[in-house]
Amino acid sequence: MVIVMAAGATASDIQAIVSVVQSAGGEAFVSRGVSRIIIGLVGDVDRFATLNLVGMRGVANVTRISAKFKLVSREHHSQRSSVRVGEVSIGPDTVTLIAGPCAVETPEQTLLAARMAQAAGATLLRGGAFKPRTSPYAFQGLGERGLRILAEVREETGLPIVTEVVGAHDVDMVASYADMLQVGTRNMQNFPLLQAVGSAGKPVMLKRGMNATIEEWLMAAEYIAQRGNLDIVLCERGIRTFETATRNTLDISAVPVAQRLSHLPVVVDPSHSGGRRDLVLPLSRAAIVAGADGLIVDVHPDPDIALCDGPQALVAEDLHVLARTLEDLAGFMGRRLSTQRELLAG
Amino acid sequence: MVIVMAAGATASDIQAIVSVVQSAGGEAFVSRGVSRIIIGLVGDVDRFATLNLVGMRGVANVTRISAKFKLVSREHHSQRSSVRVGEVSIGPDTVTLIAGPCAVETPEQTLLAARMAQAAGATLLRGGAFKPRTSPYAFQGLGERGLRILAEVREETGLPIVTEVVGAHDVDMVASYADMLQVGTRNMQNFPLLQAVGSAGKPVMLKRGMNATIEEWLMAAEYIAQRGNLDIVLCERGIRTFETATRNTLDISAVPVAQRLSHLPVVVDPSHSGGRRDLVLPLSRAAIVAGADGLIVDVHPDPDIALCDGPQALVAEDLHVLARTLEDLAGFMGRRLSTQRELLAG
Amino acid sequence: MVIVMAAGATASDIQAIVSVVQSAGGEAFVSRGVSRIIIGLVGDVDRFATLNLVGMRGVANVTRISAKFKLVSREHHSQRSSVRVGEVSIGPDTVTLIAGPCAVETPEQTLLAARMAQAAGATLLRGGAFKPRTSPYAFQGLGERGLRILAEVREETGLPIVTEVVGAHDVDMVASYADMLQVGTRNMQNFPLLQAVGSAGKPVMLKRGMNATIEEWLMAAEYIAQRGNLDIVLCERGIRTFETATRNTLDISAVPVAQRLSHLPVVVDPSHSGGRRDLVLPLSRAAIVAGADGLIVDVHPDPDIALCDGPQALVAEDLHVLARTLEDLAGFMGRRLSTQRELLAG
Amino acid sequence: MVIVMAAGATASDIQAIVSVVQSAGGEAFVSRGVSRIIIGLVGDVDRFATLNLVGMRGVANVTRISAKFKLVSREHHSQRSSVRVGEVSIGPDTVTLIAGPCAVETPEQTLLAARMAQAAGATLLRGGAFKPRTSPYAFQGLGERGLRILAEVREETGLPIVTEVVGAHDVDMVASYADMLQVGTRNMQNFPLLQAVGSAGKPVMLKRGMNATIEEWLMAAEYIAQRGNLDIVLCERGIRTFETATRNTLDISAVPVAQRLSHLPVVVDPSHSGGRRDLVLPLSRAAIVAGADGLIVDVHPDPDIALCDGPQALVAEDLHVLARTLEDLAGFMGRRLSTQRELLAG
Structure with missing residues (x-):
């Protein structure tokens, strides 16, 4: 000091x-x-x-000079960490593709989206059952019924589930279905929620607040870590600026900056960053070569009837292009695409 | 459309x-x-x-053309609303001063701060028992013990209590002590919390998210209103910009803009906006003449030892200047200072 | 350091x-x-x-610890300065109203606007002959012909002229007509222009860049001061944020903050800050009680046909309300309204 | 409409x-x-x-519905353009590396930096003789003497010169030395300067204003185009946000967005975006795979003694890594690295 x-x-x-x-x-x-x-x-x-x-x-x-975050800091933990979700790894050796529908709507739509994701190389299934929406008149998600659908689709496909939890009181219930708990951008500083997921015994994906500095993001991770859970994956998803051509401004620099400050893996959400389907592919490429440890993307079998964020969801053809691209760029970065059974095989 | x-x-x-x-x-x-x-x-x-x-x-x-918010909109409710907290009114006829310590630390400090506030014309006591803090290593508040202190101070002073609630699971407990529930800036889009305070039967102070547009703020109020609670007071407390000379940038225009769009009262927090004691007085004056229905300010009997936000807390002399100023400017705006027993008297 | x-x-x-x-x-x-x-x-x-x-x-x-600006700093010059434009003073003892049309369009419109401004207590006439416009297809101002119109209107009314200069090569020509040179928000860091107005022998109004920090604003003033001209008035006119309800976000805190850091007078432009006529009055009130040394407002005899920024221009009735308000609030702040002949009288 | x-x-x-x-x-x-x-x-x-x-x-x-910019719009010009600087092409088929010192300091330093740049595959030499600096006490560049140094280095190396011009009155003089005129971020809305470079008969690199929307950037390009010069290269160099870990926030999405709206080439400045040497390489990779048509990077033979922006300048080793990387990623994007004599050879 x-x-x-x-x-x-x-x-x-x-x-x-x-x-x-x-x-x-x-x-x-x-x-x-x-x-x-x-x-x-x-x-x-x-x-x-x-x-x-x-x-x-x-x-x-x-x-103040000494680091404000300790447990998630790279200062005393110079090797970058990997986080395991089921048998899938997210970390410095791999590029992990997480894909699925923004919102779980029906069993059929969810299964179709999961099959699309899996065919394209995704090893984790994302899907929202609890949807925080700006308007109270927008679709709010299916709740626990959505989680049951996700569990059934996991049975069918073998894909572990990443799903959002929006309140501390729901953490146990959501954790009983999910393989990884997601904390959304609006909840990055919902401290009771951070503490609850820190105690839930499941890996956590922590999205950056749309107005949070990188330091605040790492402090939020520290809240989770403090409760004994270091299986945290950081997710950059765009920040709020004056620019209106895109939904948010992807802060691509946040990937290397966060990785220098913290040992935790960092993934990028190119779908919510831009809010436009035509930007998902260029932003995904950028994320991988900036050093991201994975991507989380929205897919939908029929975006025109999606109840949430249809304009940014990829369809099947897009996903195949994305998959080939990721394979090439992972190789370029000295990584391999993460596989669904890599830990068994390894 | x-x-x-x-x-x-x-x-x-x-x-x-x-x-x-x-x-x-x-x-x-x-x-x-x-x-x-x-x-x-x-x-x-x-x-x-x-x-x-x-x-x-x-x-x-x-x-989309038709208004995104209905219940809180002024479009179908052109007269501005008043909200009652205990016997105190917040609305278009009055200027209401809410004051107290940022955080409840001890019974003595809280009572002293309440006496200071009361002597200066405050009719509602603010004080935090649950403190959302960026760092997990910062003081997090006394929790329910702090609420009991507030209740005792209310006994002593007669001042109704405004206090923050940070999770949906805590709403009933906090509501059993509080006269008004505060939703903080980091929780403006914590939708389960908004819904819970909407059902709690107590008036609510909804702080604007530090990165929220005015429209999103009113949508958050709509979440509360949708559960049947229209006793909502909006609180502008500064937004996040590139400027670093102040903690946040007070968006003074938000006062008249929100009042044109919504019938709800709007108060201003000059303490958290600037984060500096020397700005509290000029920002308070600006708020009143911009049309704010009240102010919420931090006071502390001894800011040098405050556990939270000491640099922005007013001390006794400041408060007297503030009180005289508010009286003059309320008159200028055709309002009167709200009083503690006005409803009995009225 | x-x-x-x-x-x-x-x-x-x-x-x-x-x-x-x-x-x-x-x-x-x-x-x-x-x-x-x-x-x-x-x-x-x-x-x-x-x-x-x-x-x-x-x-x-x-x-770096020592101040980055020296000549405009209050550190070694604790008394606040006044700047004289013709016989009109802008400084700590007065509230000065500067008003006029955003753009000079015709001799008639300019004279009418000037008469409106004068009737309402304005002591300086603003009006743009060179208009920096985002689109090359928008009206760019009348150029030197506009300056001649302004000079004629000064003859008629006795009001000194404040007008914008947009390039270093134009400074001498504009200075031959103007009583005060305005540097606009887009030119706050046009350093050759700053140096040229610093050598032009006329007082300068320096608008804050819409994305400039207060420190950068004072550094821009230092560029002018370095060339020997300390007759600088700072003008806060709103910064760019994510909020879209207003054209810009008036940073009301910038008034006291800049006045603590610098001895220069600070005025506020409520017209360009909000970009809406209905906000000019509340923002003007807020500016005066925040300590502003004056206001600069757009007026137009017929805003519906204005070639520039009609939606924010005040009409005659508004101006009278504004004038009465300023008189009251100037008194409240221990100041007097500046008058056109005060220096002769004084 | x-x-x-x-x-x-x-x-x-x-x-x-x-x-x-x-x-x-x-x-x-x-x-x-x-x-x-x-x-x-x-x-x-x-x-x-x-x-x-x-x-x-x-x-x-x-x-307003119809496009605000016409000449630079892709709506009526669906094929993307190439711009030639000397014999070097910037456009959709190539990746062009522009490199050099932030500021020209001495003939030796400039020649060394140019040799470094050339050895690493750069085909255009950047270097500033007129430096717009926030502080009047910072090094302001060598002026015309710097341009003469650049011209000598061009003689030695054959590299065409890209250099900044900061005022309309200087355009002819700077154009008499430069092969490409750069308009900097602070001057993106210096309209007299835009018009002057539009008439100067030299290609222009237009940096995005640090607070400009993409639409405003394209409108600024339209100002240049309107004077008859369509040889414009857009340069994304980071925008100003609340994040303080980086000097600016590189808006990587701006590359594909601007390319969809306009036919003009878009390059990225990874040095000024991040302001940190350790970010230049990851941001450069990201830029290329996001579709950028080139990069402009700071290099310095000895950054420790650089008079301007030393902390972000690459040294020789970095440049070789960058060069190899660009070659690989250009191939991945179906492009080739631009060469110094490609037009002769082609």
Whole structure:
């Protein structure tokens, strides 16, 4: 921690800070400049943070230096992690394709979408039973009935399920069906939910809040990790900017930046980023070569009648192009496409 | 609803849309321009919204015209509403001051802050027992113990309590102590929470999401209203922009804009907007003359040792200046300061 | 300047920095923490800035402490400044109303608008002869012919003229007509233009860039000041955010923040901020009580046929309401409305 | 153009609009819905735009349908264009690498950087002689002396020169040295400059404003095109958002979006987007597979002593990795790396 003193700070202001820091068990080193004085603190930063140093007389600003997140930080864990969902791996050696319908609507639509996804190389099935929607008049998902449909489709296809949970009170119920719990963009700072999924014993996909900094995203992951669950996959899905040509602005830089700061895998959602089918393929390619550990894409057997986000869902032909592309680019990046039974085979 | 056709749209593309709309019980009016064709739809817009018209061949874009929110809209409810919390009114005739500590820390600190608030004309006591914090290593609030402290302070002072609830599962418990439930900025789109507070039988203060448009904010209010609760007060608390000199950017225009779109009262939080004590007074003045129905401000008997947001908390002297200012500006706006017993007196 | 060293920095990394700083005539003070080392520099910060310290081995980050702007800073000039335009003052004692048409269209329209402005208490006439427009197909202004119209209207009314200049090559010509040169939002970082108006011998109104931080705005003012011209008035006119209900988001906090950092006067443009006539009055009130030293508003005798920004122009009735409001709120703020002949009278 | 009428619009309001449109030589088609009336206009949209329809009684909003840009639009020019700079092509068949120092500092540094660039496959040399800098105390470039250095280095290496021009008055002088004129992010809406480069007879690289929408960017290109110059290359260089981990946020989606809307080539600047050397390579890969027609990157023989943007400049080793990568990914995208003498050879 570094304290910069204001222009008019007095000797007694400085002494007061030194005393407060010492009484909190720390040490304070004073450096005097021509027009400014800075004080470097050594000791328990979390304890210093409770001292409200910034409010003391003569203080211009206080900068915290040590990392704000510890468990998910790469600082003390330099090797990048893999997360297993069923027998599927998400991590630095593979490119994992997660695909499925934005919303579970019927058993038939879900199974068709899952077959499409599987034919194209997807090894995990995404599908929403609880849909957080901006308007209360929009389709809100089938709820637990949707989860039962997903479980049946898993039986048929063998694809593990990734599905969203929207409230702490639902975590146990959703976890009884799901292989991986998804926390959506609107819930990235729903802290009771983060704590609940941290205790649920299932891997978690944490979407970045549409207005969250990368640091806040990693702090949200830290909430999950703190409850003992380090099986966390970060998902970049676009941030909100002034640009209106796309639904959100995919922050492609967030992939390498998050991977440098954290050991957790990072996947990209090209469907929600752009909100347009014609952007899914270019954004998917970009994501893989930026270093993403996987993709999560919307597919639908008939997007024209989709109850949710039809305009961005891929159809079968698109998916085959995507699959071939991913295979090529995974190779280029020194990775392989993740397979459904890789752990058994391995 | 208006459909604009793409440049190359064919007669059969148009006929297909007309047929789909008619089969949904609506009517479609086709207007042909030199280079474009537009189709106006009449009928059940919510049903049209399920047709995925934007995905049909030849469609360039689809614009929804009728309001997306109904219950909270001013379109069919032109008179502005008042909301009562205990015996205190928030609405178009008054300026209501809500004040208290950001976080409940101890019975003494809370009572002192409440006395400060009351002496300065506040008629509602704010105070957080559940604190959503970006870092899992920051103080998270006292939980139910904090609510009991608030209830005791209400006994002492007579001030009704406004306090935050952070999860749907906690709503009944928090409602058993609180006079008004606050939904915080990070939870503006926590839909299970919105629905739960909509059913809780207590008035609600809905803070704007730090990245939410005004339309999304009103849609979130519509979620609460849909469960039968129209006692909603909107709270503007700053949005996230590229500017870093302030914690958030107070969107002062949101006050008149939201009041034109909705009949609900709108209050402003000048403390969290700026994140700086020196901005609370100018932003408070600006809020009142922009038409805000009240203010919610952080106060603390000793901000230097506050566990949360000390740098923005007002101290006693500030509060007296604020109180005199509000009285003058309320008069200027043709309002009166709300009083603690106004309903009894009235 | 403070250097924070990375976790693995070695003794020789540190020694290298100390040597580089010393060879640049500075001193470096090393403070060692448990997990980090910081180095405080004393000396010529501008020279340090050329050393690329951040690129040296072992450096995590470098923070500059001393102010980036000097001439416009309040740090060494604690009294707030007034700027005179003709006989009119803009500064801490007054509220100055600047009004006029967005664009000069005809002599009649300009004179009518000026009479409207004057009747309502405006003491400076704004009007654009050079209009920077997003589309090359939109009306671009009358150019020098517009300036001649403005000069004639000044003859008739006695109102000094504020008008925009859009290129360095035009500064002398525009300055030969104008009493105050306006630099628009799109040109806030047009550095040759800033330097040219800095040498033109006329006061300058510097609009904030719609995406500029307050710090960048003050740096742009510093460019003008560096050429010897300190008669600069800052104008907050809204920033670009994700909100679409308003044309821009008025950053009301920028008024007190800029006034704390700089001694220059700050005025607000409520017309371009909101882009809506119905917001001009509430935003004007907010601006004055936030401490603005004046307002600049669009007026038009017949907005329905305005060639530019008609939807935000005030008409005569609005202006009278605005004028009475300003008088009341100026008094509330301990100021008086600026008058056209105040300097003669004073 | 489509006009949506407000809820209470009367028959005479509608008739007034129909009359105004007809008197402007257009036709108006009225469609009546249950709660709304819409009017579709056919005729000269630019003329309609001068009618201020949005200000007429009873109008809720007006939407313009036909494209706002014509000359640079892909609507009437479906084949993507190539732009030639000297003998080098930028367009849909190639990937063109533009590299060089951010700022020209000395003849030696510039020649070394050019040699580095050339060895790595760059076919155009970038280098700034006029540097727009946020602070007036930062290095502002060598001016015309820098241009002479660039011309000498072109003599030595055969690399055509891309260099920035910052004012309309300088265009002829800069064009007398440069092979391609660059308009920087801060000048994207410097309309006199756009018009001047439109008349200068040299190809132009137009950087996106850091806060500009894609539509505004294309409108800025239209300003250049309107003066008769269609040799325009668009350059995405990152936009300003709330994220602070990167200098700007590279809007990777802007590449395919701009290419769908316009026939002009689009290149990406990965150096200024991220502002960090470690992001240049991943962002470069992402740009190519998103469909970019080229890259423009900062290189420096010794970034530690660079006078401008050293932290983002590539050094020799980086450049070789980049070159190999581009070759592979160009092939993957069905393109070839552009060569220095391709037009002679072809």
